[in-house]
Amino acid sequence: MKYKVAPSLLAADFSCINEEISKVEKAGADLLHLDVMDGVFVNNISFGIPVIKTIRKCTKLPFDVHLMIIDPIKYIDQFVDAGADSISFHYEACSNHEEVIDRIKSHGKKACLAISPETSAEVARKFKDKLDMLLIMTVRPGFGGQKLIESTLENIKIAKDISRETGYRIPVQVDGGINRETLHLVTEAGAEIIVVGNAIFSSDNPKEVIDYLKEGK
Numbered sequence: 218m219k220y221k222v223a224p225s226l227l228a229a230d231f232s233c234i235n236e237e238i239s240k241v242e243k244a245g246a247d248l249l250h251l252d253v254m255d256g257v258f259v260n261n262i263s264f265g266i267p268v269i270k271t272i273r274k275c276t277k278l279p280f281d282v283h284l285m286i287i288d289p290i291k292y293i294d295q296f297v298d299a300g301a302d303s304i305s306f307h308y309e310a311c312s313n314h315e316e317v318i319d320r321i322k323s324h325g326k327k328a329c330l331a332i333s334p335e336t337s338a339e340v341a342r343k344f345k346d347k348l349d350m351l352l353i354m355t356v357r358p359g360f361g362g363q364k365l366i367e368s369t370l371e372n373i374k375i376a377k378d379i380s381r382e383t384g385y386r387i388p389v390q391v392d393g394g395i396n397r398e399t400l401h402l403v404t405e406a407g408a409e410i411i412v413v414g415n416a417i418f419s420s421d422n423p424k425e426v427i428d429y430l431k432e433g434k
């Protein structure tokens with residue numbers, strides 16, 4: 218297996234969320250990606266702390282929480298308490314980046330900086346010694362089911378270069394518009410952890426999709 222796959226629960230059927238989670242767990246998911254949106258940082262509202270706390274009981278998969286919220290420092294402790302194993306916050310959503318990273322790590326959790334398409338991933342370089350992962354958005358954050366923006370491939374390459382400077386300690390995660398057709402673009406640019414919503418949850422055979430994503434072909 219070359220790549221790790223993180224199904225994004227945003228694309229799941231919430232009327233039977235327990236089965237949806239078991240389905241991807243059995244199909245070989247490595248992480249469960251949880252998209253939290255506040256209606257302010259992005260024009261959409263998804264789910265938050267109580268939902269994450271509830272579904273924590275449904276699975277042993279690590280919870281990879283992607284915060285699309287302003288002022289993330291206010292909520293880090295609560296997301297950790299709800300069961301987050303890694304927390305991504307957006308560079309564009311705050312100005313106290315180091316403080317947020319330190320707060321996440323003070324709980325022994327993985328700190329990840331997320332970069333929107335309009336931001337150069339170069340902004341992450343100065344935090345490289347503290348970060349545990351870099352998340353490059355390949356669509357504008359806020360909605361699942363969008364088309365991958367090819368200009369973001371440059372950010373994946375920059376993130377990989379930053380990772381190289383750390384001896385490849387920091388994996389590069391990518392998120393948005395990834396499917397069989399676009400997978401090779403992100404893997405060739407250097408992605409290692411692949412977030413996928415619709416292509417997994419809308420498939421009749423999620424295992425086949427996850428296997429395919431893991432092999433990178």
Ligand code: DX5
Binds near residue numbers: 283362
């Ligand atoms: C977008 C989210 C993504 C999204 C991915 O703001 O961060 O995780 O749900 O979904 P697909 O794979 O459908 O683009």
Ligand code: ZN
Binds near residue numbers: 225250252
């Ligand atoms: Zn996401």
